[in-house]
Amino acid sequence: MYENGIDVYFINTSDYHVSEYVPEYFRTLYYFSNFSGSLGQLIITFDHAYLFVDGRYHTQAEKETAEQEIEVMKLGTEGVLPADEFLINNCRDLRIGLDGKCVSAAFVRKLQKKGLNIKSVDLYSSIYEDRTPLSKDMLYELGVKYTGLSRKEKIEIIKKCLGGRCHIVNNLESIAYLLNLRGNDVPYTPVFLAYLVIYQNDVYLFVDKERLSDVIFEGLLHDGVIVKDYNAFYPFLKTIRHELILLDEEKVNYDTYAAVGFKNKIHHMMSLIEDMKTIKNQVEIKNARLAHIYDGVAMVRFMKWLKTSDKEELSEYDVKIKVNRCRLEYKAFDLSFNTIVGYNENAAMMHYSPTPDKHAMLKNEGIILVDSGGQYFEGTTDITRTFALGKVNAEIKLYFTLVLKSMFNLAQAKFLKGLNGGQLDILARKDLWDRGIDYRCGTGHGVGHVLAVHEMPPNIRPAINSGSSYALKAGNIFSDEPGVYFEGKYGIRCENLLLCKNDVKNEYGQFLSFEHLTMVPFDLDLIDKQYLDEKTVACLNAYHQEVYTRLSPYLDDEERKFLKQATRSI
Amino acid sequence: MYENGIDVYFINTSDYHVSEYVPEYFRTLYYFSNFSGSLGQLIITFDHAYLFVDGRYHTQAEKETAEQEIEVMKLGTEGVLPADEFLINNCRDLRIGLDGKCVSAAFVRKLQKKGLNIKSVDLYSSIYEDRTPLSKDMLYELGVKYTGLSRKEKIEIIKKCLGGRCHIVNNLESIAYLLNLRGNDVPYTPVFLAYLVIYQNDVYLFVDKERLSDVIFEGLLHDGVIVKDYNAFYPFLKTIRHELILLDEEKVNYDTYAAVGFKNKIHHMMSLIEDMKTIKNQVEIKNARLAHIYDGVAMVRFMKWLKTSDKEELSEYDVKIKVNRCRLEYKAFDLSFNTIVGYNENAAMMHYSPTPDKHAMLKNEGIILVDSGGQYFEGTTDITRTFALGKVNAEIKLYFTLVLKSMFNLAQAKFLKGLNGGQLDILARKDLWDRGIDYRCGTGHGVGHVLAVHEMPPNIRPAINSGSSYALKAGNIFSDEPGVYFEGKYGIRCENLLLCKNDVKNEYGQFLSFEHLTMVPFDLDLIDKQYLDEKTVACLNAYHQEVYTRLSPYLDDEERKFLKQATRSI
DSSP, rough: TTTTOOEEEESSSSSTOOOOOOOGGHHHHHHHHHSSEEEEEEEOOOSOEEEEEEEGHHHHHHHHTTTTTTEEEESTTOOOOOOHHHHHOTTTTSSEOOOTTTTTHHHHHHHHTTTTTEOOOSGGGGGTOOOOOOOOOOOOOOOOHHSSSSSSHHHHHHHHTTOOOEEEEEEEHHHHHHHHOOSSSSSTBBBOOEEEEEEEEEEEEEEEEGGSSSHHHHHHHTTTTTEOOOOGHHHHHOOOOSEEEETTTTTTHHHHHHHTTTTEEEEEEEOOHHHHSSSOOHHHHHHHHHHHHHHHHHHHHHHHHHHHOOOGGGBHHHHHHHHHHHTTTTTOOOEEOEEEEEEEEGGGGGGGOOOSSSSSSSOOOOOEEEOEEEEETEEOOEEEEEESSOOOHHHHHHHHHHHHHHHHHTTTOOOEEBBHHHHHHHHHHHHHTTTTOOOOSSSSEEHHHOOSSSEEEEEOOOTTTTTTOOBBTTTTTEEOOOOEEEEEEEEOOOOOEEEEEEEEEEEEEEEEEEEEEOOOOOGGGGGGGGGGGGGHHHHHHHHHHHHHHHHGGGOOOHHHHHHHHTTTTO | OOOTTTTTEEESOOOOOOOSOGGGGGGGHHHHHHHOOOSSSEEOOOOOOOEOOOOOGGGHHHHHHTTTTEEEEEETTOOOOOOHHHHHHTTSEEEEOOTTTSSHHHHHHHHTTTTTTEOOOOOOOOOOTTTTOOOOOOOOEEOOHHHSSOHHHHHHHHHHHHHHHHEEOOOOOHHHHTTTTTTTTTBBBBBOEEEEOOSSEEEEOOOOGGHHHHHHHHHHHHHHHEEEOGHHHHHHTTTTOSEEEOOTTTTOOOOOOOOHHTSSSSEEEEOOEEEEEEEEEHHHHHHHHHHHHHHHHHHHHHHHHHHSSSSGGOOOHHHHHHHHHHHHTTSEEESSSSSEEEEEGGGGSOOOOOOOSSSSSOOOOSEEEEEEEEEEEEOOOEEEEEEEESSHHHHHHHHHHHHHHHHHHHHHHETTTTTTTTHHHHHHHHHHHTOOEEEEEEEOEEEOSSOOOSSSEEEOOOOTOOOOTTTTOOOOEEEEOEEEEEETTTEEEOBBOOOOOOEEEEEEEEEEEEEEEEOOOOGGGGGOGGGGGGHHHHHHHHHHHHHHHGGGGGGGGHHHHHHHHHHOOO
16 A cells, blocks of 8 residues: 555455456455455455444444454444445545445446545455456357347347447446346356447447357357457456447446546446346246246245254254255255344344354254345346244244335235336335334345346345335346344345336326236245235235145145145134 | 516416415405315417416416416326426527516426526516505514413524534415414414525514514514514625525525525535424413314314204304304414315315305205314314214215224334425325225425415325425324315315324334324214224224313313214224
């Protein structure tokens, strides 16, 4: 820092593509802080280090950084400002360094507008030992029977909206979606490292050429995509002049913006591809329903195993292995995220995940939370169920029932088009708020199609400034996952994926409503019916009936019998 | 226009203070177009005139301008742009004139940013004959027993936030609030024409000096307020240089902005006074509760008269006169807006109000909607009740019950601080949306204290871009007024005013909830209990019990008997 004239250095959990989940190569923050969560920011001064983490990671960050001299800044608690506000308030006259490829243009520009002195410099790579190399695995193509639209059709749609502008894309999901290609660079998300520049006439893809088969290479060329090397991107940017450039400053890194920002006119707006990608087409929707049947079959097998095993023999990690196997040995080609299995108090940590070395042993009592999902060629799944492992007390039943009701409150909503997720969120929270309880996270997130399990911008969350201005559209897929988290006691979450659909259209406008995609029973052993109104009981029974109808053709007799019992009317 | 080098002239319905309701003196648009509505914009070219009006006024504007050569531009119908967009699209190379005192700075600056050529010039005053003069009535003071804070205390609070800046205020409600003064310049809103400039050391009030008694004049001087003449404001602005000026471009007129904008640095932000004004202090809250008891007594007397009269003898206008008298002959010093009384299909027009010449006659059947309010020295009220005038059919009872439930759904909300009105709105709408019905207006608006019945920025409405980013705060007073409006059939609305209060504070944060301020029974003849859940029945019964307890000490035996019956448990 000193040699480079830097007083403060900023490290986050991102890669060169402002990704949420990143290749091992980019686990810089973990390397330097030992914090293994998926989101965090580290601010290092000459005599101090601050780690900023959200509600999911308050406890985990404390534990993991205990042996380092790092102060954990718990976002969401009183008086703790986000990292950018912290820099603005405390580092006004200091020289701030960061790797401009690993932070969004929006982040740096915000700081610069506040008068902060920012320098893009990589101070860590030279001291980052045993760094995992980038993937060299070959890419693969998703056919039209999975995507609904060919690469050429997708590119034509984008070009029609381009109006002579040049569109620069860093976002890996958008690139994979547009080109109908997938890779394995990032755990759980089948994307590959690449950049894209779309002109009205030409499309340039920047990717490690050796990872393309001849067939894919020729196919790209045939569809008008010129392939250049991954490392040729920044030199290429320097040649762009006097263009009207369309980019999303939240989704391109600062170095990308800086390379073109001064010689061209910039239109800041959400990528055209992102908008298209979040509205699933009819083929994708049909496939998604099938993926959720496959996922339901895997989950029912897992549930049968869990509910009928002697829990004294099992650890959380055994459960994690089992649920993963149920998916991977059936139809999934990958998991969609690192499976969360939390027994009793461990489930109060929202993103706790057991490892071979660190896990709790189970008993034939208490509750276990399992949040898991799969990648299928037909779609991406994400589901949470909480199970009783034996007798549970009345308090747990009360809260499970409230959480289940909260999930249905949102799932049953019918609302006018134009509403955003921030305006729907209260439906899932109000029964908990009535009792003075909250969950410190969003209610739901968008879900990609054979892509990231967290797909922005659709989301359902209450915060004013967190992108919740996205109006829900027919074709969006969302998670609906309210919960309660009592530190040191237990955690409960119920999560289904919902498809947003057109409902009635009349003189008041177009109404939208949801369809349950997830097809897995809720554990009836945890329900106390006195806390459910008639409407929710009817919804639950109808849902369970549908689960049985859809899954039973895929199950053997034993499994079917189990499912029949698990989906009985209450 | 020709002499002044103007190709297009713009006239609107505002005064010099960007007010919603204006003194007669400013009815320029009515004078030149014969359109009498409260909101409209006239654009005059050498050979054409366009009048822009919203949905409320489509029919009325056609009728009133029939004898003039004016094209009515019906906002909200397909292809009709708002006046500002019209100017941007059609008048790019023309010279546009307008009275810069009668339009907001934000309006003109938006046009200027689009490259339009705007000149502030008053072309109408010299040809405006028989213009109603401005009020000469004396102003009066509200004592601390009504305001909770002295003028001096309020000024000190503002000065503490000023940080050396100069704050320019055009908004009449803010000036009246800060100075604890009231006037009668505008119908229904007790404000007076004035401007204010607050420096760290001095406060300048620009007002017609002859309207101040010696006592008030001395009091102002004693509190550090220097009084200058109303007309001295613009010459004074020209003397301001090298200051950091705080102003709200939506709430100051363009001439104000133009006079200071180039010689000073401008901080655009909501007025500090507005923020303070919308958070009612403990004295204001105590008084507001009392004002609502007075209002409730007046409304119960009205309700008793209405429910026990032979309706065949009455017109809507008779009802309007009666409800107004019930208030004005008891404790109110004025009404808070023009009373709305709509019988059956007339109530489907949201802003319908009967006149001596135009009104429907009533029958002993059907329903009547009465939306009315009063100005009391203790507070400002606004209430809607819908009453059965005889037998009503099952459909009407269904919708009344749904609307009532919707009102309670919002009123019973408990929610975390930080939530804005747009995020609460769905609670009042969801039961109607479930049936594919909407009301095409907000759910609620802020209410001033002995000031305007519509107080911005607090509001509860679903639209994304309509100021709903204001987070609700303890001390805000809101209306809660869902409804159904079936054109040609009937309209139903239930409206109570709610006080936002601090509820429990715990590890999740500060919860807020509401208290009913309005204390008037809902007509039990319109309720079909099968559409209410147990919780809402309990809320309604508890509310009615409270209404009886609070109002009965103020009533005579007959009235008390009526109220007892009207507030019986269901």
